[in-house]
Amino acid sequence: MKVLITDEISQEGLQPLLDDSRMELDIKLGLSVQELHGIIGGYEAIITRSGTNVDAALLEHARGLKIIARAGVGIDNVDVEAASNKGIIVVNAPFGNVNSAAEHTLALLLSLCRKVTIANASLKKGEWKRSPFTGCELKGKTIGIIGIGKVGGRVALRVKAFEAEVIACDPYVSEKRAEDLGVRLVSLEDILRYSDIISVHTPLTEETHDMIRSEHFARMKDGVIIVNCARGGIYNEAATLEALESEKVAGAAFDVWSIEPPNTEVLSRLIGHPRMVVTPHLGANTVEAQRNVAVDVSREIINYLDGRPMESAVNIPRFDPDLMEHMKPFMALVSKIGEFISQLAPPNPSKVIFTYNGKLARYDCAPITVCGLAALLGRHTEQEVNMVNARLVAKNMGIVIEEVRTTESESFSNLITVTLETPEGKRSLAGTLFEGIPKIVKMRDFLTDFTPEGHMLVINYEDKPGLIGKIGTLLGEAGINIGSLNLGRRAKAGEAMVVLSLDTPAAPETIEKLAASVEARFIRAVHMH
Ligand SMILES: NC(=O)c1ccc[n+]([C@@H]2O[C@H](COP(=O)([O-])OP(=O)(O)OC[C@H]3O[C@@H](n4cnc5c(N)ncnc54)[C@H](O)[C@@H]3O)[C@@H](O)[C@H]2O)c1
Numbered sequence: 001m002k003v004l005i006t007d008e009i010s011q012e013g014l015q016p017l018l019d020d021s022r023m024e025l026d027i028k029l030g031l032s033v034q035e036l037h038g039i040i041g042g043y044e045a046i047i048t049r050s051g052t053n054v055d056a057a058l059l060e061h062a063r064g065l066k067i068i069a070r071a072g073v074g075i076d077n078v079d080v081e082a083a084s085n086k087g088i089i090v091v092n093a094p095f096g097n098v099n100s101a102a103e104h105t106l107a108l109l110l111s112l113c114r115k116v117t118i119a120n121a122s123l124k125k126g127e128w129k130r131s132p133f134t135g136c137e138l139k140g141k142t143i144g145i146i147g148i149g150k151v152g153g154r155v156a157l158r159v160k161a162f163e164a165e166v167i168a169c170d171p172y173v174s175e176k177r178a179e180d181l182g183v184r185l186v187s188l189e190d191i192l193r194y195s196d197i198i199s200v201h202t203p204l205t206e207e208t209h210d211m212i213r214s215e216h217f218a219r220m221k222d223g224v225i226i227v228n229c230a231r232g233g234i235y236n237e238a239a240t241l242e243a244l245e246s247e248k249v250a251g252a253a254f255d256v257w258s259i260e261p262p263n264t265e266v267l268s269r270l271i272g273h274p275r276m277v278v279t280p281h282l283g284a285n286t287v288e289a290q291r292n293v294a295v296d297v298s299r300e301i302i303n304y305l306d307g308r309p310m311e312s313a314v315n316i317p318r319f320d321p322d323l324m325e326h327m328k329p330f331m332a333l334v335s336k337i338g339e340f341i342s343q344l345a346p347p348n349p350s351k352v353i354f355t356y357n358g359k360l361a362r363y364d365c366a367p368i369t370v371c372g373l374a375a376l377l378g379r380h381t382e383q384e385v386n387m388v389n390a391r392l393v394a395k396n397m398g399i400v401i402e403e404v405r406t407t408e409s410e411s412f413s414n415l416i417t418v419t420l421e422t423p424e425g426k427r428s429l430a431g432t433l434f435e436g437i438p439k440i441v442k443m444r445d446f447l448t449d450f451t452p453e454g455h456m457l458v459i460n461y462e463d464k465p466g467l468i469g470k471i472g473t474l475l476g477e478a479g480i481n482i483g484s485l486n487l488g489r490r491a492k493a494g495e496a497m498v499v500l501s502l503d504t505p506a507a508p509e510t511i512e513k514l515a516a517s518v519e520a521r522f523i524r525a526v527h528m529h
């Protein structure tokens with residue numbers, strides 16, 4: 001697997017990939033957009049931090065890309081929707097740097113409160129001034145935290161150790177989460193009104209972009225302190241500058257910027273403001289965090305290659321790992337059914353029905369459906385279809401997906417039936433696991449018993465004596481060895497369905513001769529991966 005690394009990633013953390021002989025790593029930092037577009041087509045994986053914009057335009061050039069690994073939390077630099085449409089998996093490292101970000105928030109806040117940065121500059125200039133650098137304590141202050149997820153929650157616990165009172169606003173967490181952290185959940189309005197210090201820890205979303213604007217600053221306490229170690233643009237930056245200049249805000253500490261590196265007039269004035277403590281997006285820059293996130297994404301790439309569940313994929317439908325483990329053999333079965341029926345059924349299906357009978361139906365069968373769908377559609381579209389985009393691809397093709405579960409089953413303890421509704425009628429194929437091996441046990445209403453693998457031939461004809469012999473002779477003349485033969489019969493209609501597995505594929509001329517000799521109603525070569 002060719003892996004491109006476009007941002008600074010810890011070498012130590014990449015060790016799992018470096019130790020894996022299947023991987024070829026290319027580290028190329030500081031590429032221009034054009035250069036990146038030019039080379040991305042040669043890679044199956046890309047590892048980035050926030051410095052690389054993995055947008056739709058880049059993905060247009062990413063012909064072989066299978067996985068985008070973001071060595072960090074924020075995926076706002078990745079167009080996840082465009083990646084999903086192309087079946088590209090996006091993974092991040094959601095835990096590895098959160099402690100580092102929480103500690104950096106405290107570092108910024110304490111530097112601001114105790115005027116460390118300006119006192120440091122003054123002393124280094126040879127001055128000895130003390131009173132201009134009189135600061136304030138956290139003890140007894142009300143600290144309002146917006147977003148009490150992984151980072152915000154850690155910040156809450158840490159400032160409580162400074163004997164501050166913490167109030168929090170997060171509409172998406174349970175009250176239990178707030179109770180566990182020992183913080184009071186309040187409205188955004190109350191955060192603005194009662195906080196001496198406000199720190200934001202939400203992701204940057206449509207809802208949080210410019211969440212704090214001029215009207216919000218107006219409702220804050222005079223002399224409030226604000227911190228942003230989450231994402232640039234949560235506080236509107238022009239409004240922040242105004243609030244600093246009017247002294248509504250006593251001081252601000254920011255690590256992140258709406259444009260990185262910052263290059264606008266507003267940003268340069270904001271960064272240059274004397275009551276502003278700033279860092280160039282260093283929240284995750286600790287040796288520990290960088291090692292953690294690099295190890296996490298390296299492991300996910302290896303999980304991908306080994307076909308193991310990926311813990312931090314953000315665009316694979318989330319299924320319980322225990323359920324996935326239990327469903328694995330059935331996912332293999334449904335993939336075979338999907339692959340087989342896709343080569344037999346008439347074109348333009350309008351609906352695909354996945355029916356689960358037996359014990360299996362007691363469980364959530366969604367992972368099996370997605371897997372079957374990927375196998376079914378994968379042979380018919382240009383694009384790669386996998387668990388990431390199977391439902392999306394089906395939707396775009398106008399195919400309706402239905403899932404039916406019933407614990408009743410006549411002959412098999414578990415049975416999966418895939419039915420395609422097409423303009424030429426319904427076609428169905430049913431399979432089960434026999435000692436863990438996928439078997440096709442029903443094709444339309446013919447009972448069958450074969451393992452779908454390798455080169456196969458499916459022939460449907462009027463059931464007359466001597467035809468099997470003719471098939472054997474013709475294949476023998478073509479030098480093709482028959483591995484197995486399964487005869488499904490529909491006695492009343494006098495029809496036979498023969499499924500052959502062949503050691504080598506049959507050429508089109510041989511198939512034509514076979515069709516003529518048995519007067520086949522239907523004959524089709526099927527090739528399984
Ligand atoms: N500066 C850095 O280097 C650095 C490092 C790590 C994380 N981050 C950033 O910190 C932020 C938090 O990361 P995290 O890992 O804690 O994420 P998280 O998903 O664990 O937590 C985010 C929290 O914000 C809440 N939230 C979402 N919308 C909200 C809204 N409108 N109002 C209030 N709360 C809202 C969510 O419910 C969630 O609890 C992200 O923006 C992340 O990118 C920055």
Ligand SMILES: O=C(O)[C@H](O)COP(=O)(O)O
Binds near residue numbers: 050051281283
């Ligand atoms: O989202 C994150 O994980 C942080 O903002 C860190 O970003 P970085 O990996 O570019 O330092």
